[in-house]
Amino acid sequence: xxxxxxxxxxxxxxxxxxxxxxxxxxxxxxxxxxxxxxxxxxxxxxxxxxxxxxxxxxxxxxxxxxxxxxxxxxxxxxxxxxxxxxxxxxxxxxxxxxxxxxxxxxxxxxxxxxxxxxxxxxxxxxxxxxxxxxxxxxxxxxxxxxxxxxxxxxxxxxxxxxxxxxxxxxxxxxxxxxxxxxxxxxxxxxxxxxxxxxxxxxxxxxxxxxxxxxxxxxxxxxxxxxxxxxxxxxxxxxxxxxxxxxxxxxxxxxxxxxxxxxxxxxxxxxxxxxxxxxxxxxxxxxxxxxxxxxxxxxxxxxxxxxxxxxxxxxxxxxxxxxxxxxxxxxxxxxxxxxxxxxxxxxxxxxxxxxxxxxxxxxxxxxxxxxxxxxxxxxxxxxxxxxxxxxxxxxxxxxxxxxxxxxxxxxxxxxxxxxxxxxxxxxxxxxxxxxxxxxxxxx
Numbered sequence: 001x002x003x004x005x006x007x008x009x010x011x012x013x014x015x016x017x018x019x020x021x022x023x024x025x026x027x028x029x030x031x032x033x034x035x036x037x038x039x040x041x042x043x044x045x046x047x048x049x050x051x052x053x054x055x056x057x058x059x060x061x062x063x064x065x066x067x068x069x070x071x072x073x074x075x076x077x078x079x080x081x082x083x084x085x086x087x088x089x090x091x092x093x094x095x096x097x098x099x100x101x102x103x104x105x106x107x108x109x110x111x112x113x114x115x116x117x118x119x120x121x122x123x124x125x126x127x128x129x130x131x132x133x134x135x136x137x138x139x140x141x142x143x144x145x146x147x148x149x150x151x152x153x154x155x156x157x158x159x160x161x162x163x164x165x166x167x168x169x170x171x172x173x174x175x176x177x178x179x180x181x182x183x184x185x186x187x188x189x190x191x192x193x194x195x196x197x198x199x200x201x202x203x204x205x206x207x208x209x210x211x212x213x214x215x216x217x218x219x220x221x222x223x224x225x226x227x228x229x230x231x232x233x234x235x236x237x238x239x240x241x242x243x244x245x246x247x248x249x250x251x252x253x254x255x256x257x258x259x260x261x262x263x264x265x266x267x268x269x270x271x272x273x274x275x276x277x278x279x280x281x282x283x284x285x286x287x288x289x290x291x292x293x294x295x296x297x298x299x300x301x302x303x304x305x306x307x308x309x310x311x312x313x314x315x316x317x318x319x320x321x322x323x324x325x326x327x328x329x330x331x332x333x334x335x336x337x338x339x340x341x342x343x344x345x346x347x348x349x350x351x352x353x354x355x356x357x358x359x360x361x362x363x364x365x366x367x368x369x370x371x372x373x374x375x376x377x378x379x380x381x382x383x384x385x386x387x388x389x390x391x392x393x394x395x396x397x398x399x400x401x402x403x404x405x406x407x408x409x410x411x412x413x414x415x416x417x418x419x420x421x422x423x424x425x426x427x428x429x430x431x432x433x434x435x436x437x438x439x440x441x442x
Contacts, residue, residue, distance in 0.1 A: 013065070019050055020061045026099045027068065027077055031128055034121040037074035045106040046099065097133045104129035104138070113147050114160040116345055120169075123147070123157050127173055136180040143173060144189050155306070158193035162200055163308055165347030165384035170197040188214045188226055196233060200348060202387025202424040204237050211237070228257050228267045235274065240388045242428035244278060251275045266304040269295050273316040280323035292320045311340050311349035318356050322363065331360055348389065351380035355393045362400045370400045391420035395433055411437070 013021045026046040030038060040059070047055040059075070062068040069076050104126035111123040123142070130139035143158045155163075161170045174194045181187045195210030211230045218226055235250030251271040258268035272295035280288035299305050299313050314337035321330040334357050341350035358373035374397040381390040398413035414437045421429040 013067075017061065019047075019054075020058050020065075023047060023058055024062060024067055024077075024081075028082055029096075029099050029103055029129070029132075030077075031125065032076055032082065035118075035125055037071075037076040039110065040073060040075065041110065042103075042106050043068075043075050045102050048102060100129040100133045104142075108142065108145070111147060114155065114157065114164075117164050117166065120157060120160050120164055120166060124169070124173065131176065134180075136177045137183060137186065139173075139177050140181050140183070140186050140190055143193070144186065155308075156189070156193065158190070159196075159308070162193075162197050162348070163344070163346050167197050167201055167385055170194065184217050188217050191217070192226070192229060192233070199233070199237055199240060200388070201385050202240075202391070202420065204240050204388070204424055204426065208234060208237050224257070224261060225264065228254055228264050231257070232267050232271060235271070239274065239278075240424070240429075241426045242432055244282075248275065248278055251278075263304070265298065265302055266306070266309060269298045269302060269305055270309055270313060272298070273313040273320075276320045277316045277323075280320045285324055288320055289324060292317055292324075307340070307344050308346065308349070311337060311344070311346050312352075314340060315349065315352045315356055318353070319359070322356070322360060327360060327363060331357075334360060347380060347384055348386050351377045351384075351386065351393075352389055354380070355389070355396060358400065359396055362396075362403060367400065367404050371397075374400060387420055387424060388426075391417050391424065391429065394420065395436070398433075399436070 013024070023043070023046060027043070030042070043059055044055050047058060050058060059068070063070055067078070067081050069078055107122060107124075107126040107129070111119050114120050114123060123145075127139050127142040130136070130142065144156045146156055147160075158170055158174065161167070170193060174190050178187070178190055178194070181190060191210045191214040195207040195214070198204070198207035198210060211234050214226070214230050218230070231250055232254045235247045235254065238244075238247035238250060251274050254267050254271040255275075258264040258271070272291045276288045276291035276295060279285075279291065295313065296317055299310060305313070314333050318330050318333040318337060321327075321333065334353055337353035338350060338357070340346070341353055354373050355377035358370045358377060361367070361370035361373065374393065377393045378390065378397065381393055394413045394417040398410045398417060401407075401410035401413060414433055417433045418430055421433065
């Protein structure tokens, strides 16, 4: 009965008040999924062809007819009305495209800086409107548009997704459009974001493939910053696979390129942090200490180093100083990394820093606290699907159990780590874990 009444209301509205009816038609093109309601600006932007002084009265007319819901300045179509609108209301084809563009512009203007998940999902709404009208270049721009103050042009939405732990969102939106992207520069940037996201979830081979595709396209362009970014991120992939020599070669090459261009000093800093960690593990203590000190100084003074880069660099330096035996400095950097990650909603970095904190408490023999932080890090990493970091976290948990004399628990965590590294197709990581297991079981 309610549906029949609403259907009659819509029919009457179409005959008697075309402007109100038109707004109802246009409102159905919002998705009401990740972001279930609209601000008043989101409604007003659909009334571009109505005199400004008349727009709010049209919104009120929809409210009075119970065709639109409203609460605390947010608006949405009632589900029954939305279903009815989708089934029976059709716009002219030329207006259909215009409505989607107006809606996309509204979502884009609404978010100037991404501070949390809601901001990120709100900004992404524009993407769906552009995909709806097959404007894939603009859909790509939504993912790549800079917001905030990082890198002078702001941080791309795709980067915000992996920083906030929304890894799967990058896959769903980028893979949907990437084969339809014609702009070479846009294509490279999308491949780079996709590659970085693949690396975080432990699909290292796929990540490297993305960087190789970027290089193929890049051969036709001359973008030094992009070249050095691809090289650095390839180094991170090699490090995840425990292919240490190849990773070291990449980071050294980055440093060589950065020495020739002061605009690339941020990548110099990131690579020095990675090299310091590698050398601290291989017994080259003096080189590791020198690189760590230089990198820390540069990180503190550079204006180009990003907030994300600072977070990861702090974790790398924390582990470097731990390996060098300077636990006081390591604790200080670890706490700083956790605070920095919490302040910026960097989920993955926070988990890596917490895992590092667990290692530090293990070194001090504070096993109860170590186990607590191991468990906390594993829970976060498992939730966001950061497979490589999760595998390493299980490996570190195994080392702690072993040091406590809990052999069975240690073996269980080693087995977990091996399983994850096998899924990543990282044989050298598997070998690292198996070597540790054999050493402890002698």
